[in-house]
Amino acid sequence: MKKILSALLVLAAQQAWAQHATTETLFSSKSGKKTTIGAYGAPAAKFTPIDGKFGLLTGGYGGVLLNGKIMLGAGAYSLVNNVDMPAVNANAQKEYLNLWYTGFVAEYIHNSDKLVHWTAGALIGGGAAGRRNKNWWDGDDHDHTYDNHGFFVAEPYANVELNITKFLRLDVGASYRYVGGSNTTGITDGKLGGPSLNIGLKAGKF
Template sequence: MRTLYTLSFLVMFFMSAMVSAQETDNHEISTLFSSSKPRSLGGYGAITNKFTTINDDFANMVELYGGFYINHRFLIGAAIAATTNNIPVPIEHNVHPDKVRMSYEYGQGGLMTEYVIASHRTVHVAFQMFAGAGFTLQYERYRRDYDYWDDVSYDDYEHDDDWFFVAEPGVKVEINVLKWMRFSPGVSYRITRGSNGKGLSDDKLSGGAVNLTLKFGKF
């Protein structure tokens, strides 16, 4: 799995090397449907769905981020993200051995920056860097017999909570769908340092991700 993430990252990186023309203020921003003159200062918000792994199990993570977009190239802002699916805690690391259905929760928040190459082009490349704090905890997760949907007991939410440092570089291919909306598939690699959660070493939390992002704003 990590080999696949690494190969995907390298493919995206070498695709970026093919973008030779740099963006200038005299260019119009091309989209799939129209074009418009670029702004020197703007901003946007984004929602990302990440497909990754935590403790070698599949993890679905939703991320929200946004900030100021400077000179059609550089974003500086903030981001928050958290897992949304059940990530089972092995019985040997369970804080409540009598409650088998314990799940890991992972989240992160901090500074988000992006550098976009040739933003005026319909298809271009963006490099991304997140740096901030991450956390993990265990919570009890129930299954309703009548509809088989998982439910979360918030009364027992905080067990074995742990905080640590996270950095996550990434690269995306970005498509200008409309002058106010962009679609950005890409890959990233999450690096954690200082994790002490039960069964969650830095190696178990670090890993690659495949990302699908929608951006909305003034570009």
């Protein structure tokens, strides 16, 4: 009888721990009921070389979080600085790259209750690259993009994640952008693709 009671107590304790986990955060650690279905959004920036030049992509991703481990959602990024394009001919005016992409995102979060942990995922989708004859700071609202071509993109990534508060997390990591199918004059798929250093801030219910 004592063995049965002991076993029941152990089982009850395990169930209580499974439902009430302690989430370690930078400013406080709180015990609470584990979220079965949550959600978050993460504005992010990517620092990446494009054709040997510095590129800054901004955007973000987010979606539905299942059991604190698996996120299914979407993401989108676009180039926000001026990256010079190779001249089509000797008399051509200066032109810049126009680049954006979007797609489905899946992410796995390992030991999300720990103060510092890791995540891994991938974006799979498509985008477009074109030539732009005006820079971002001209103050002209008209569209000056042409020679636009779509492409397929796949971007796996891995991050180190810090729990700042129960509802806020900082991600720093790296990704690699695979691009295929672009026919924009003067730039190849290989030049559009490449590694990125990433930083993002997640906000939501974890």
